[in-house]
Every structure is written in structure tokens, then in C-alpha cells.
Amino acid sequence: MDYEIRIEGNLDPRWESWFDGMTLSAQAGETLISGPVSDQAALHGLLARLRDLGLPLLSVTRVAPEQSA
Amino acid sequence: MPVALVETKLFRPRPRAGLVPRPRLAALLDADGSRLTLVSAPAGFGKTTTVAAWLSAAAAADPARRIAWVSLDADDSRPEAFWTYVLTALDRVAPGTGSAALAMHGAGQPVEAVVATVLNELSVLPDDVTLVLDDYHAAEGPAIQAGLALLVERLPPQLRLVIITRADPALPLARLRARGELTEVRAGDLRFTGEETTAYLSEATGLELAAADVAALGARTEGWIASLQLAALSLRGREDASAFIAGFAGDDRYIVDYLVEEVLDQQPAEVRDFLVGTAILDRLTGSLCDAVTQSAGGARMLETLERRNLFVVPLDDRRRWYRYHHLFADVLRTHLVAEPPERVAGLHRRASEWYAAEGESALAVRHALAAGDVERAAELAELAMPALGRERREAVIRQWAQELPEEVVANRPVLAIGLVGGLMSSNDFGDVERRLVDIERQLALPEGELVVADPAELPRIPAALEMYRSALALNAGDPVTAIRRADLALEMAVDDDPLVRAAAPALSGLASWALGDVNAAHASYLVAIEGLHRADRIADVLGCSLALADMELTLGRLGDGRNTLERGLDLAERHRPDGGGVVRGTADMLVALSRCAWHRNDLGASAELLSRSEDLGEDAGLAQNPYRWRVALARLRAAAGDLATALELLDEAERVYVGDYSPPVHPVHATRARVLVASGDLDGAQKWASEHGLRADDQLSYLREYEHLTLARLLLAQETPAALEDARGLLDRLLRAAEDGDRAGSLIEILALQAAAGRDVAALDRALSLAEPDGWVRVFLGAGPALVPVLQRFVRERPDRAFARRVLEAATGTGTPSAAPARGQHQLVDPLSEREIDVLRLLASELDGPDIARHLVVSLNTVRTHTKHIYAKLGVNNRRAAVSRGHQLGVLSAGR
Numbered sequence: 006m007d008y009e010i011r012i013e014g015n016l017d018p019r020w021e022s023w024f025d026g027m028t029l030s031a032q033a034g035e036t037l038i039s040g041p042v043s044d045q046a047a048l049h050g051l052l053a054r055l056r057d058l059g060l061p062l063l064s065v066t067r068v069a070p071e072q073s074a
Numbered sequence: 075m076p077v078a079l080v081e082t083k084l085f086r087p088r089p090r091a092g093l094v095p096r097p098r099l100a101a102l103l104d105a106d107g108s109r110l111t112l113v114s115a116p117a118g119f120g121k122t123t124t125v126a127a128w129l130s131a132a133a134a135a136d137p138a139r140r141i142a143w144v145s146l147d148a149d150d151s152r153p154e155a156f157w158t159y160v161l162t163a164l165d166r167v168a169p170g171t172g173s174a175a176l177a178m179h180g181a182g183q184p185v186e187a188v189v190a191t192v193l194n195e196l197s198v199l200p201d202d203v204t205l206v207l208d209d210y211h212a213a214e215g216p217a218i219q220a221g222l223a224l225l226v227e228r229l230p231p232q233l234r235l236v237i238i239t240r241a242d243p244a245l246p247l248a249r250l251r252a253r254g255e256l257t258e259v260r261a262g263d264l265r266f267t268g269e270e271t272t273a274y275l276s277e278a279t280g281l282e283l284a285a286a287d288v289a290a291l292g293a294r295t296e297g298w299i300a301s302l303q304l305a306a307l308s309l310r311g312r313e314d315a316s317a318f319i320a321g322f323a324g325d326d327r328y329i330v331d332y333l334v335e336e337v338l339d340q341q342p343a344e345v346r347d348f349l350v351g352t353a354i355l356d357r358l359t360g361s362l363c364d365a366v367t368q369s370a371g372g373a374r375m376l377e378t379l380e381r382r383n384l385f386v387v388p389l390d391d392r393r394r395w396y397r398y399h400h401l402f403a404d405v406l407r408t409h410l411v412a413e414p415p416e417r418v419a420g421l422h423r424r425a426s427e428w429y430a431a432e433g434e435s436a437l438a439v440r441h442a443l444a445a446g447d448v449e450r451a452a453e454l455a456e457l458a459m460p461a462l463g464r465e466r467r468e469a470v471i472r473q474w475a476q477e478l479p480e481e482v483v484a485n486r487p488v489l490a491i492g493l494v495g496g497l498m499s500s501n502d503f504g505d506v507e508r509r510l511v512d513i514e515r516q517l518a519l520p521e522g523e524l525v526v527a528d529p530a531e532l533p534r535i536p537a538a539l540e541m542y543r544s545a546l547a548l549n550a551g552d553p554v555t556a557i558r559r560a561d562l563a564l565e566m567a568v569d570d571d572p573l574v575r576a577a578a579p580a581l582s583g584l585a586s587w588a589l590g591d592v593n594a595a596h597a598s599y600l601v602a603i604e605g606l607h608r609a610d611r612i613a614d615v616l617g618c619s620l621a622l623a624d625m626e627l628t629l630g631r632l633g634d635g636r637n638t639l640e641r642g643l644d645l646a647e648r649h650r651p652d653g654g655g656v657v658r659g660t661a662d663m664l665v666a667l668s669r670c671a672w673h674r675n676d677l678g679a680s681a682e683l684l685s686r687s688e689d690l691g692e693d694a695g696l697a698q699n700p701y702r703w704r705v706a707l708a709r710l711r712a713a714a715g716d717l718a719t720a721l722e723l724l725d726e727a728e729r730v731y732v733g734d735y736s737p738p739v740h741p742v743h744a745t746r747a748r749v750l751v752a753s754g755d756l757d758g759a760q761k762w763a764s765e766h767g768l769r770a771d772d773q774l775s776y777l778r779e780y781e782h783l784t785l786a787r788l789l790l791a792q793e794t795p796a797a798l799e800d801a802r803g804l805l806d807r808l809l810r811a812a813e814d815g816d817r818a819g820s821l822i823e824i825l826a827l828q829a830a831a832g833r834d835v836a837a838l839d840r841a842l843s844l845a846e847p848d849g850w851v852r853v854f855l856g857a858g859p860a861l862v863p864v865l866q867r868f869v870r871e872r873p874d875r876a877f878a879r880r881v882l883e884a885a886t887g888t889g890t891p892s893a894a895p896a897r898g899q900h901q902l903v904d905p906l907s908e909r910e911i912d913v914l915r916l917l918a919s920e921l922d923g924p925d926i927a928r929h930l931v932v933s934l935n936t937v938r939t940h941t942k943h944i945y946a947k948l949g950v951n952n953r954r955a956a957v958s959r960g961h962q963l964g965v966l967s968a969g970r
Binding site: 014015016017019020022023031034036057058059060 | 329330404
């Protein structure tokens with residue numbers, strides 16, 4: 006499953022390794038984190054890491070693989 | 075204790091000097107009437123600092139204030155760890171309140187019972203206690219939630235619970251909020267206001283910043299203290315503050331990232347290297363940092379960092395251990411990612427080596443795995459297992475079973491069997507059979523293909539395989555297979571393999587016992603005890619000796635039972651820990667000896683032994699002791715004719731009951747029924763029989779022998795022709811079963827009952843002959859008044875049988891009375907008042923503090939004052955000990 010997660014703030018691409026296989030792209034005061042997430046447990050782990058950085062969560066969307074940005 | 079405590083987790087953080095006072099937060103936290111205080115906000119909002127500062131001020135104002143603090147982490151999501159820390163923290167600030175609950179928890183009792191026990195103590199505590207759970211989000215999970223919800227639901231007024239977390243806990247917050255019982259401090263509250271920001275920046279930077287600059291910083295950081303702190307650090311020593319602030323305000327990069335880089339850029343190279351190198355560590359101390367960074371001066375560096383407020387947090391009073399603030403550590407770790415992977419692996423490797431040298435195998439393995447050194451991790455694990463087993467820290471091994479990858483376990487048989495041991499000790503049987511099959515596969519491989527770090531263990535594997543299969547069989551309810559495999563394991567045991575030589579016979583014994591073959595169980599237990607003794611597991615020797623004595627009594631060998639227990643006492647005496655404690659299990663020996671004395675009708679000795687046991691204190695008893703002690707005392711009270719108190723004690727015994735591995739062959743409810751029969755409450759006893767589905771025509775099994783004998787007593791007492799006929803039929807069948815099973819102890823009781831039922835002198839004769847060598851007397855009294863005429867006739871016809879006369883005298887109360895147990899308060903320097911005795915009686919019940927107050931029509935504070943005086947006068951510090959002491963002094967008997 007692919008997910009697109011939007012957070013408020015600009016996260017340096019260096020943080021990509023923190024998110025284990027996801028891609029980061031900054032867009033006007035937001036960062037889009039997108040890529041494959043193996044299962045729900047992995048998703049919640051990812052969200053917990055975002056929480057621990059103190060970055061406001063804007064949205065979490067599941068996308069079909071061919072549609073991901 | 076199954077969990078080795080990390081002391082720093084119980085350390086209450088002290089706020090740094092120079093913190094900006096924030097009275098509006100203190101006012102929020104001081105709110106009256108709330109039971110739960112929730113401080114919930116994301117990382118870096120100053121939650122811990124705020125609570126620590128608030129409590130420090132409270133402690134300064136009132137030094138007697140009891141504050142318990144637990145800093146939680148991911149390892150505490152296991153209930154064993156979580157509750158051990160919570161109960162220990164409570165017990166440290168309110169001594170005595172947690173000890174009963176800790177003992178139950180250590181014995182594996184369900185969390186609900188453990189929590190209920192500690193609540194029971196807290197609800198009558200004279201003083202108030204504050205309990206802080208920091209970083210609760212790290213531990214939260216379904217395993218913890220249920221227990222915590224129970225605690226919150228029944229929170230006594232004395233306990234103020236503070237939860238610090240990054241995510242709202244799954245507790246009924248809405249309900250608490252609606253009732254005004256919740257105090258919340260959230261991100262919105264924790265954000266620094268304009269005023270607070272100004273004060274903070276002024277203090278932290280030493281600069282007088284322009285109002286516009288302060289406003290810009292406030293706007294950019296939104297009052298988030300973590301970023302304010304970083305900004306302040308960046309500003310220190312900078313000449314043009316305004317320019318920096320303008321640049322910062324205009325940048326929209328992740329604020330922490332930006333600022334940490336600024337801060338790092340300003341540090342000398344050695345500090346930067348230190349910070350980035352040690353970021354992999356959860357906890358830091360000088361020599362560990364030196365090892366990891368391959369330099370010197372780590373301790374001094376940490377002190378410097380603390381002084382300069384560079385995000386290290388001290389974990390103890392002595393400035394030995396620190397950790398990084400989470401956000402800072404996270405950013406540092408991303409810097410690591412930019413480094414070549416070999417560098418990071420090297421850092422972890424050196425950390426692993428340091429921990430291995432310190433004997434901290436759990437962390438050594440963790441870091442080895444993080445370094446990607448799977449083979450080394452496996453080797454460390456394999457070598458650490460014997461010590462972990464001895465220290466009863468099998469929970470660590472269980473985690474390794476999950477963390478170590480399959481491929482490294484697939485050719486390491488010693489590691490593999492060790493992991494199985496860890497899983498078995500934690501009662502985690504699911505995966506075990508698969509692993510055992512795999513180990514067998516490995517043993518069939520040529521030796522060259524196996525990797526073994528601990529070669530001494532290799533030849534022990536085949537026996538261990540059989541032993542674990544035996545345990546699985548026992549657990550699956552197949553005692554016959556369990557015995558077969560356990561005996562096979564023992565045959566296959568090489569050298570003095572301590573594990574198999576102790577555990578296999580114990581398993582076999584348990585299985586035999588469950589089958590009713592007490593002789594075989596006895597023989598097995600003797601072997602097990604020998605094995606345990608050689609392995610120096612003294613507490614286990616005592617535990618098994620108790621079971622052995624139990625079996626000896628069943629076999630009619632009262633004298634052997636006493637000897638077993640005396641030997642146990644002797645062993646305990648010789649192994650007393652330094653510092654004057656006693657081995658846990660000593661009290662249990664004394665209680666069991668008390669029971670033996672009671673069987674001989676030596677009531678004075680019985681009472682004295684029980685008293686001695688109680689005097690040793692709670693640490694001297696195994697988790698089962700509280701209920702056994704109460705049953706023993708109940709028997710004494712019943713013997714003295716005080717049946718009401720006996721029943722109360724048995725009720726208490728059921729409330730504090732903790733089981734163990736042995737089959738429950740003397741259930742308290744059956745003992746209670748016997749007291750009911752003796753007191754003439756035949757309706758009550760009949761109700762018991764119906765509730766437990768006991769009938770005279772039941773199929774018999776050894777496991778229910780005691781209950782069926784109790785039923786026989788009831789039938790006898792009912793005295794109707796139908797009941798007597800039922801009794802006789804039941805007793806005939808019980809007799810055959812006991813003869814088949816060679817259970818002389820049971821035989822004596824059955825024959826005595828038969829003698830009473832059928833005026834059967836021959837049965838009495840046989841019973842007396844069996845009973846005489848070891849002096850079984852009370853069993854005859856248990857047969858009830860119907861036995862007396864039979865005894866009288868026997869004594870007339872056989873004046874040569876002195877023992878028979880002794881039994882008759884006991885039954886008719888005409889013999890030399892053995893010294894009655896000392897009763898009354900003359901033993902107390904300061905006796906309890908009438909009112910205090912009333913309160914003590916209620917402390918013996920299940921009622922909590924507020925209910926006791928309602929019952930006595932006084933305020934809870936009055937109850938607490940009484941409790942305080944009661945504890946002082948009785949020389950105890952908890953409710954259960956007060957009740958025990960009260961019973962011992964006879965203050966709680968009769969006349970209610």
C-alpha cells in the first residue's frame with residue numbers, strides 16, 4: 006500500500022533515511038512524505054515518529070500504487 | 075524479583091536552576107478535587123520540567139510529601155516490568171503499601187488482583203501520595219491499559235496520579251472531565267506566552283533583546299520551548315542577534331533541524347564529534363562515551379554539556395548517567411545517517427563491547443544487532459544465558475527469541491535451546507514445538523556446520539529437549555506423557571546438568587501428583603530437591619520441601635513431614651543473606667510445622683510456631699504464605715471453639731489466595747465447609763456441596779479427595795438414615811481408592827469417619843494403629859461427636875491402648891489442656907482503643923477507605939487517623955500486616 010502523509014513544516018531531504026524508504030518533497034510550508042508502507046503497524050510506527058518530531062500532522066491518505074505522486 | 079530494576083527510572087528529576095517561574099501552570103496543577111492530572115503534549119513542550127518544578131516546590135513546602143516517580147520507556151509496555159516499577163515506586167515512598175502486591179505480581183497473579191491489593195492498602199493510608207508516570211506513551215498498549223484503567227477507576231483519595239505523555243491515554247477522560255476530576259495541562263497551556271518568552275530569552279541568552287526580535291522569535295517558535303531553547307543557544311555569544319533572528323524567522327525549514335545545525339556549527343569540533351557519536355546511546359556515562367568515541371574525557375564533557383544546557387538530562391543525583399533530550403537526539407541521529415554506514419556500525423559495535431564487558435548482556439546484544447553484527451549478537455546471547463537463567467531474568471531471553479533473526483538461530487543449537495528455555499519460563503508455549511523440531515534437525519547435521527559458543531552446553535541438549543517436551547505435555551493436560559518424557563530426560567542427563575536434574579524430576583513429580591500417585595511424586599520430588607540444592611536454588615528448595623512435606627502428610631508420615639520441614643528451616647538458617655534478613659520461604663516452613671503440631675493436637679506449639687512465622691515479617695514468606703498462615707490460624711481458632719473467627723480468617727484466606735504449580739488438593743472452600751459442619755451450620759455446608767457439584771455418588775479422583783471427605787463429614791452430621799447410607803457408600807469407595815493409592819494419611823481419616831458412621835470398632839482399631847506411630851490426633855476429632863461412644867467402648871475393651879485414651883481425652887476435652895495461645899493486648903505497650911479495634915476489624919474486610927468511613931459514620935480523614943495510630947501501635951506499616959498482627963494478638967476474635 007502506498008501512503009501520502011502531509012505535515013506542516015519543511016523537512017530536509019536528509020530525513021528520508023529516517024522514514025525508511027519514503028520520499029520527501031517540500032511544498033510551500035508543508036512536506037509530503039510518500040511511498041510504500043508494508044502494513045498498519047508500519048504506518049503507525051511512521052506516524053509515531055512524526056509525532057515525536059513535534060510536526061503537526063495535516064493528512065494521511067492511502068493511494069493506489071499507480072497514483073502516487 | 076523477575077525484573078532487575080534500573081534505578082535511574084525511579085529517580086525524580088530535579089529542575090535546573092534559573093528556570094523561568096511559570097505561576098499560571100503551577101496554579102493549573104494545584105487544582106483541587108482532581109484525581110487524575112494529565113500533562114499531554116508533543117515532544118519538547120517542557121512537560122517533565124514543568125511537573126518536576128511543580129513537585130519540587132511542593133516538596134520544599136512540605137518535606138513530608140510523598141512523591142513517587144517512574145520514567146517509562148518501551149520496555150515497560152510489558153506488564154511484568156510496568157507494574158514492578160509502579161509498585162516499587164509506591165512502596166519506596168509509602169513503605170509497606172506495595173509489598174503484598176509486589177509479591178503477588180512476582181508470583182504471576184493476574185493484574186486485576188495485584189492492582190486491587192495495592193488499592194486496598196492505599197485507600198486507608200494515613201498520608202497522601204503522588205505518583206508520576208513520565209513518558210506514558212512509551213509504555214501504553216493493550217497489556218497495560220486494562221490495569222491502569224482499573225487503577226484510575228478506583229483511585230483512592232490519597233493517591234494523586236499524574237500522567238505525562240505525548241499522546242492522550244486510552245482512559246475515560248471525557249467522563250473524568252465531566253465530573254471535574256481531571257486536571258489537564260496541554261500544549262496550549264505549555265506554550266510560552268510573550269511575557270514568559272521575554273523572561274526566558276533574557277535569562278538564557280544573557281542578552282537584552284529588542285521587543286520586535288522577541289516577538290519574531292515567539293512567532294516563529296510558537297512558544298515551543300524546545301525551539302526557544304535552541305534559539306537561545308544559537309544566540310549566545312552572537313554579535314548581531316537581530317540579523318540572526320531575521321534570518322531564522324524568514325526560513326521555513328523544520329525548526330529543530332535548522333536550530334540544531336546552528337548550535338552544532340557553533341561548537342568546537344570535538345564537541346560536535348562527541349554529540350554525533352554518542353547519539354546512538356539511550357543513556358550515557360563517561361566511560362561508555364569514551365569507548366564509543368574512542369577518546370577520553372567523556373565524563374567531563376557530559377558535565378560541560380549539562381552546564382551549558384546542551385540538551386543532556388541527568389538521570390541520577392551523582393551525575394553519572396545522562397540521556398539526551400529526545401528531539402535533540404533524533405536530529406543528531408539523522409546527522410549520523412549522512413555518515414558512512416561503517417561509522418555508525420562501528421559506534422554500535424563499541425557500545426556493544428562496553429556493555430558486554432559490564433555484564434549488561436541485554437544492551438550488548440541490542441547494540442550488536444544495531445551494528446548489523448548478527449553473529450556477534452548471537453554469540454553474546456548464547457554466552458549470557460546461563461547467568462540470566464540463574465538470575466531469573468528469562469524475560470530478556472524471551473525478547474531475544476523475537477529479535478534474533480532465524481538464520482542465525484538455525485545453526486546454533488545451544489542458542490536455540492536457550493531461547494526455548496526463555497520462552498518456556500515466560501509460559502510462552504506457542505512457538506516451542508517448532509523450535510524443538512528445528513533443534514533436532516540441527517543435531518543431525520555434521521558438527522562442522524554448527525556454531526557453538528558454549529561447548530559445555532552442547533551435550534546437554536538431548537536431555538533438555540525431552541524435558542521441554544515433558545513440560546509441554548504437562549501443560550497440555552497429558553500427565554502420563556509428561557512423566558514418561560521427564561524420566562527419559564533424567565536418564566539422558568549428562569554430568570551434573572543442573573537444569574535437567576532439578577526440573578525434570580519436578581515435572582515428573584507434578585504429573586504423578588496430578589494422577590494421584592503420591593508415592594511416585596514423592597520420590598521424584600526428592601530427586602528434584604537434591605538437584606535444586608546442588609544448583610544453589612535455596613528458595614526453590616524450600617518451595618519444593620513444602621510440597622514434599624504435604625505429600626508426606628498425605629502418605630501418613632507426619633514424622634517425616636516434620637523432618638523435611640526442619641531440614642528446610644535449617645537450610646534457610648545457613649543461607650541467611652548478609653545484613654540480617656531471612657531467606658524467603660522461612661515463614662512458610664514455620665507455618666507448615668505449625669500445621670504438623672496441630673495434627674498432633676499440640677495447640678500450644680502450633681500457636682507458637684505460627685507466631686514465630688508472623689514475627690519474621692512479609693519478606694520471609696513466599697507469595698502463598700499469607701493465605702496459608704490464615705488457614706493455619708483458622709484451624710487454631712476452630713480448635714479453641716471460636717468458629718466465627720475461624721470463618722472470617724478463611725474468608726480472608728480466599729481473598730489473598732495465590733496458587734502455585736502444585737495441584738490444589740486442599741482448597742480453602744472445603745476447609746471452610748468443615749468449620750461449618752463443626753459449628754452445626756449444616757445448611758451452609760450443604761450449600762457449599764451444591765455449589766461445588768459434590769455428590770456421594772461422584773466418580774472419585776485423588777484431586778477431589780479432600781472435598782469428598784468433607785462431604786462425608788457433612789453426611790455424617792446430618793444423621794438421617796439416607797445420609798448415613800450415602801456416607802457409608804462414599805467412605806467405602808474412598809477407602810478403596812486410598813488403599814490403591816497408598817495414601818495412609820487419607821486412610822486414617824476415612825477409617826475414623828467409618829468408625830463414627832457405623833459404630834465400627836474394627837475400623838477404629840485400624841485407624842488408631844495407623845495413627846499412633848506419628849501421633850495423628852486431630853483427625854479423630856474431625857470425625858465429630860459420633861465417634862466418642864465408639865472411642866469410649868474401645869478404651870473400655872482395650873485398656874492397653876494408651877494412645878486410644880489420649881485421643882478420647884482430646885475428643886472430650888478432658889486431657890491436660892495444652893497452653894492456650896496468648897490472647898489479648900497485654901503484649902502491647904500501648905493497647906488499641908475500642909474504636910481502633912472496630913477500625914481494625916474493618917481493615918480485615920474487603921472494604922476500601924471510604925466504605926469503612928461510611929460504615930462507621932465518620933469521615934475518611936478520621937479513618938486515616940485511626941489507621942495511623944493502629945499501624946504505630948502494632949508496629950506495622952501496612953493494612954495486611956496490621957490484620958495479621960491483630961489476629962495473632964487475638965484482638966480480632968469472637969464477639970462481633
